[in-house]
Amino acid sequence: MKAWPALVSGVLFGLGLTLSGMSDTAKVQGFLNITGDWVPDLIFVMGGAVVVTVLLTPLVLKRAAPLMADSFSLPLTAALDRRLITGAILFGTGWGLSGYCPGPAVVSLLYGYKSTFVFFIAMLLGMSLEGRVSHWLSHSER
């Protein structure tokens, strides 16, 4: 597969995250604060993004192959299992605590704030420990 199209995609994504306000942790936490002083702006981010992908993804996937690679590399797992739910619970909790999810955290490294670097390093550490945590969880429930 060609690699350069990913640069184009990354630029669009970086523009999208910053223009939309997703790289502003106060705005993200304000959006999640539906029982308090709710900041509705970000519903348009998710809405705009999902409208595009819902409409266009089926058209793209009608093709036998992508334009510059041999085949589509899509997730193969289909199970609605405990791993999926537990992971989403942990992720959502972490997201609420700081207002950072992975994309905004990466793009916010640009701002040079110590807080972003602490989050980012901890996120990489968490990713590297996931195997052990999952192993521990699956053994502790027996």
Added chain:
Amino acid sequence: MNQFIAPLAGGLLLGLSAIWLLISVGRVAGISGIVWGSITGPDRNWRWLFIAGLLLGGAVTHMLIGQSIPSPSGAPLWLLAMSGMLVGIGTRMGGGCTSGHGVCGLGRRSPRSLVATLTFMAFGVITVFVLQLINGVSS
């Protein structure tokens, strides 16, 4: 009304980014997976280029378009570290984050992604609610 134009434009760009990555090289624009894959490989090249583009796009917004840079998070560093750990463990365990499940997975109408998205949104909301309660008590 104007306050919604930038978020909507940003959201449309996120969607177009995901569609471009899918139609060009057949990959999912899931940032947690791209970041982790850029370190653990295989196929690291496109992932590094994506991350470079992400930073470049952010630089364009703030340096060329002139949008102001957001303030730093007010959370204490230990809380940011805890948040990062949970996001790291959770996104690997659940197989995606806001982009992979939320933007790309919903586009594919994946039931897994719908369940994941509803779950992490709900827990994001609950967490901020609890933070508000604690802040309310302490202030």
